[in-house]
Amino acid sequence: MWNEYSIGLAAAFACALVAFLALVWERDDLHKLLLVDLVETAALAVIALIGTDLSEALILPGLVVGIAELLALSQIYLVKEGYQQHRVKGLNIEVIMRSPATVIIATILAVYGIILSGFTGGAIAGLGIVFLLMSRSFSGDFHVLEMASGISWALWVAAFFVFMFAPEWWYLALMGAAIGILMKVITKMSLVGAMWGDQE
């Protein structure tokens, strides 16, 4: 009666229960946000237990939803507590500013993101570029980035139209959609990172 799925399900629900108990007993808002991330991990464990290709198809939107909600809630927390105006002192470490290590890390993240492609791949590649921009200062052109972001979004929507009305060209549409959403998220996150870097 107790096969692998049942044991796994019981363990994942036990984790979720422990995390929910800690969430109930917690008073501080930022601690609650961290605990909600823990609860999301337990939910992903339950989805991963399905074990077939379907679980991969279910985990990816679950991750996207989780990240979107975390971004929104962290922004609301900063605005509500009035911490938006706090200036974080930059570290002013010479190693970060001069050495090629930041470029290497940013390149690794960008390549990783391009291999993954799609929304999460774009987010990871964008994170690499944000890291690069935060360690050096950005003195570039915002308009080109915004134009690239808009054009790539249009490419993504066009790829979906091709999916629906001309399904024999599906491979072209798939590549177009992946590249479109990748470019869009990279450019959006680079814009965000450049602006964060300017403030701090």
Next chain:
Amino acid sequence: MNEIGGAPLFFLEFGDIVIYFTPFTLTLFLLALVFSVFVLVSRPERQIDIAFGGDAYYAKEISLSELRFRRFMSIACGLACMGAMVTGDVFDFTLFVSLVGICNVGIVAAVRSRHVQNAAYQYGLVALAGTVPMFAAAAMVAATTGTLSMLELAKGTATVPVAARALLVLGVMGEGMAPFYAAKAEMFRAPGAPYVIMCSLSSLLIFLRVAEVILLI
């Protein structure tokens, strides 16, 4: 098919994922559509506070940028609601409900009042915690019956465990039911009538739809 919402009128098939229109789902869909159009064309109200002890009153103005953002969030909430009303796939339903939760937070997050933002944050935490039982329920349905399509499950050949149905209801309750916790009710103090009403309408429609889903699968 288990005819809980009436005879199906129309099926829109995207391969495996079927969108089905019965009289029940069509009514809910049209309601969400009409209200989204209302949000599109209407202007926000101005909340009026009366100074005690006299006839004086002051009105809260809503700036144009705040109006645009809240209107966009309301329309997105309406679109997500429309999608949730007619979808025939359990996981798509949970995704749409999560989207409604995020949009509800977005509708009130642009208001500058500390009290409203506090309420929006608490609601956002509960909504995020509510996605956990929802996704867990969808995963259990997929693992025990092998399919996520509501039309397949309605034929009754495979039984969905009671725990999965209970978790789905629990998740939807955490995501969008206004009477169940006070934070969502406190969000109503945000000025701007048609945008805030979208929160209430979306939770009502989702409540109706989840009742049908639970009886169907």
Next chain:
Amino acid sequence: MNPEFILGFLLLLGGTIASAFPVPKTYLNRLINLEIPGWGLLLLMLSYNEALALLTFGGVSALSVYIFVRVIQKKEATG
């Protein structure tokens, strides 16, 4: 029930308890402890050969750590 499955679940359970009740209860401590159930989940996905989910979760975990560090930094900086 291969070793990755068992180890993954042990890490998930142990990491959840460690992260839910951290001993010096600071934000940074809890954030670092959040990596442990993340590792357990990665091992679990490995035992089922879900490669794409594994890669994506690894990257998204890095992203969420970045978001949290930004919030914690802004909170603890003196404005």
